[in-house]
Amino acid sequence: MQRSQCVKCFYMSNKHYTCPFSHLILSGRCGCEFSAKDCVAEKEFGACLNKSASNDCASLYQNLRINSNFALQSHYQSNLSVGQQAKIKMGGLLALQEIVNYSVSDNINNITELVSIIKQEYGNFKQIPFSKLMPKIAKFKFRNR
Known part of the structure; x- marks a missing residue:
């Protein structure tokens, strides 16, 4: 670009x-x-460009990462591959979008807006129903071949 x-x-x-x-x-x-x-x-x-948004997104990712060990079968791994990170990030965001917005879109228009809605609905990111997210994270593939 x-x-x-x-x-x-x-x-x-x-x-x-x-x-x-x-x-x-x-x-x-x-x-x-x-x-x-x-x-x-x-x-x-x-x-x-926004410190608060950056902190919220980082907190959401950390909670997704911690709670997705079972789905990725990475219980004792401290470093994840790029593919595993993409599964957690995109799979988690898509699952959250589906739960909160009832949208099954393959894209997310505004991550900050989604994170704000999640924060309002659950209070903090530790209260997210991770058991509902894990099937979507485990199934997610970044590229369809």
Whole structure:
């Protein structure tokens, strides 16, 4: 992506934060109102422009990660492959979208909005019904072959 095509680039804001879902956003499967992307040489990378949203997304991902060991059969692994991380992230977000919004779409328009709805509905991310998410996470495949 060329810098002129970026909707929001790093040079527009000097404050940016880690986005645990940046890979999903860059792949086009998800969108986010606070996402930012830039290129260095041929490497495209993403970040978040909102500290609170970044913290909420990171907290959600940590809870998904901790509770998905059984579904991924990764009980004693500290490092996960990119594929396993994608299963947790995209599979978890799609399952949450299905539960909260009753939507069975394969894409997520705004991760921040979804995370806010989840936070409002469950109070905190530890109260999410992870047993309902695990079948979707276990079944999710990033690429259909």
